[in-house]
Amino acid sequence: MQVLARKDLPLGGFAGLTEHRLVTDSRVFRARKSPLTFEGIGNFVYLADAQFQPFGETTMHPHREIDVISIMMKGQVAHEGSLEHGQSLVAGDVQVQRAGGEGFSHNEINPDATKNRMLQLWVLPDEAGQPAGYKHYTPKKQGKTRIYGGDKSQTTTFDSNTTIDVVRISNEESLTLTQQSLIYVASGAVEIKDDETQQVAEEGVLIRADRLTIKALASSELVVVSTLA
Numbered sequence: 001m002q003v004l005a006r007k008d009l010p011l012g013g014f015a016g017l018t019e020h021r022l023v024t025d026s027r028v029f030r031a032r033k034s035p036l037t038f039e040g041i042g043n044f045v046y047l048a049d050a051q052f053q054p055f056g057e058t059t060m061h062p063h064r065e066i067d068v069i070s071i072m073m074k075g076q077v078a079h080e081g082s083l084e085h086g087q088s089l090v091a092g093d094v095q096v097q098r099a100g101g102e103g104f105s106h107n108e109i110n111p112d113a114t115k116n117r118m119l120q121l122w123v124l125p126d127e128a129g130q131p132a133g134y135k136h137y138t139p140k141k142q143g144k145t146r147i148y149g150g151d152k153s154q155t156t157t158f159d160s161n162t163t164i165d166v167v168r169i170s171n172e173e174s175l176t177l178t179q180q181s182l183i184y185v186a187s188g189a190v191e192i193k194d195d196e197t198q199q200v201a202e203e204g205v206l207i208r209a210d211r212l213t214i215k216a217l218a219s220s221e222l223v224v225v226s227t228l229a
Contacts, residue, residue, distance in 0.1 A: 001192070001196070001197050001207060001208065001209040001212065002038070002207070002208040002209075003192075003199070003201065003205060003206070003207055003208075004022055004036075004037070004038055004205070004206045004207075005204060005205050005206075006020045006022065006049055006203075006204030006206075007204060008036075009021070009022065009034075009036055009037070010034075010036075013050070015056070015057060015058050015059045016052055016053045016057045016058065016059075016110070017050050017051060017052045017053065017056050017058060018050065018051050018053070019048040019049060019050035019051070020048065020049045020050075020204075021034065021037055021046070021047070022038060022048070022049065022184070022206045023037055023038045023039070023040050023044070023045065023046055023047035023182070023206070024037045024045075024046060025039050025044075025045035025046065027045055027124070028045045028046065028122070028124075029046075038206060038208060040182070040225075041162070041180060041182050041208075041225055041226065041227060042123075042161060042162035042226070042227035043123050043124040043126065043160065043161070043162045044122075044123050044162050044164070044182070044225045045122050045123065045124055046120070046121060046122035047119070047121050047182075047184060047206070048119070048120050049117070049119055049204065050120060051115045051116065051118075052075075052077070052108070052109075052110035052115060052116050052118070053110065053115060054110065054112065054113045054114055055109075055110060055111070055112070055113065056110050057107055057108060057109040057110065058107055058108045058109075059107055060080070060081070060105055060106065060107040061106070061107070062103055062104070062105045063097070063099040063103060063104060063105075063106075064099050064100075064101070064102075064103035065099060065100070065101065065103075065124070065125060066099050066122050066123070066124060066125070067096060067097070067098050067099070067122065067123045067124075067125055067148070067158060067160070068096070068097045068099065068120065068121075069094065069095075069096050069097075069120065069121040069122070069123070069148055069164060070094065070095050070097075070108075070118055070119070070120050071118065071119040071120075071121075071147075071166065071186070071223065072089040072090060072091050072092065072093045072094070072116075072117075072118050073091060073116075073117040073118060073119060073186060073187065073221075074116050074117035075110065075114065075115070075116025075117065076088055076089060076090045076111065076112065076116060077089045077108050077109065077110060077111075077118060078108075078109045078110075079095070079106060079107075079108060079109075080106060080107040080108075080109065081105050081107060082105050082106070082132075083097050083104045083106065083132060083133075083134045084097075084134045084136075087134075089118075092139070093137070093138055094136070094137040094138070094139060094147050094166065095135070095136050095137075096134070096135045096136075096147060096148055096157070096158060097132075097133075097134055098125070098130065098131075098132055098133040098134070098158050099132055100125070100129065100130040100131050100132045100133065101128060101129035102131060102132050103132065119184070119186060119223065121164065121223070121225070123148065123149075123160060123162050123164070125158075125160065126160050126161055126162075133158065135156075135157065135158065137166075139166040140168065141168060142168055142169075142170065143167070143168065143169075144165045144166070144167045144224075145165065145166045145167075146164075146165050147164050147165065147166055148160060148162070148163060148164035149161065149162050149163035149164060149228070150163055150228070151228070161227055161228045162225065162227055162228075163225070163226055163227065163228065164224070164225050165223070165224045166222075166223060167221070167222040167223075167224055168220070168221050168222075169214075169216040169219070169220055169222070170216060170219050171216050171217065171218050171219055172215070173215070173216045174213065174214065174215045174216070175213070175214045175215075176211075176212070176214075177209065177211065177212045177214070177224070177226070178211055179210070179226055180208070180209070180210045180226065180227075181208075181209060181224055181225060181226040182206060182207070182208050182224075182225040183206070183208075183209070183214070183222055183223070183224050183225075184205075184206045184207075184222065184223040184225075185201050185202060185203055185204065185205045185206075185207075185220065185221075185222060186203065186220075186221040186222060187203050187219075187220060187221045188216065188217070188219055188220025188221060189202040189203070189216075189217040189218050189220060190214050190215060190217060190220050190222070191214070191215040191217055192207055192209075192212055192213070192214055193213045193214075193215075194209055194210075194211055194212050194213070195211070200217065
């Protein structure tokens with residue numbers, strides 16, 4: 001088991017937001033990869049925990065051949081661009097934008113006078129040249145919600161052998177993972193245990209493990225990234 005804490009990383013950012021980058025995979029970042037950050041898993045290549053400044057924005061910027069997953073944790077974001085122009089995200093919402101071969105451009109804007117918080121993840125598509133697309137989710141208040149990847153026969157998520165789940169668990173509830181995964185404690189606090197180690201992980205902690213038992217110490221939200229067996 002490997003553990004990386006947000007608080008131990010430098011605060012970066014650009015334009016109108018600040019962020020801690022926890023995953024910067026060398027397939028994408030190459031020489032710009034920080035030695036402090038984790039590599040990804042499967043085609044998952046990036047994880048940032050970001051806050052927009054009051055009325056801050058990213059400014060318009062392009063993406064191509066990348067799937068961009070945004071998980072709104074606090075406040076809201078207004079979205080401008082070539083995919084779902086005018087769509088807003090409020091706390092609890094998730095959007096997934098597939099850039100595909102045609103690509104898209106977007107600007108993310110905090111419309112409020114207070115800071116917000118958003119997680120952003122990037123995944124390389126399994127196949128290049130796919131059409132651009134957009135999906136929106138409101139994860140269940142309790143339990144697991146698949147927001148990305150899975151068997152190609154399903155139609156609710158973009159197809160990928162890399163999977164991402166939002167998991168919301170109550171105090172004392174347990175979860176067992178039996179394959180290599182990256183788990184981000186987006187909120188709350190959990191006890192994590194593998195065959196050798198047991199410790200507490202609070203909000204802002206990223207864990208890589210092959211097999212792990214997780215017990216909630218408070219109502220918690222986890223982002224779990226793994227690959228199809």
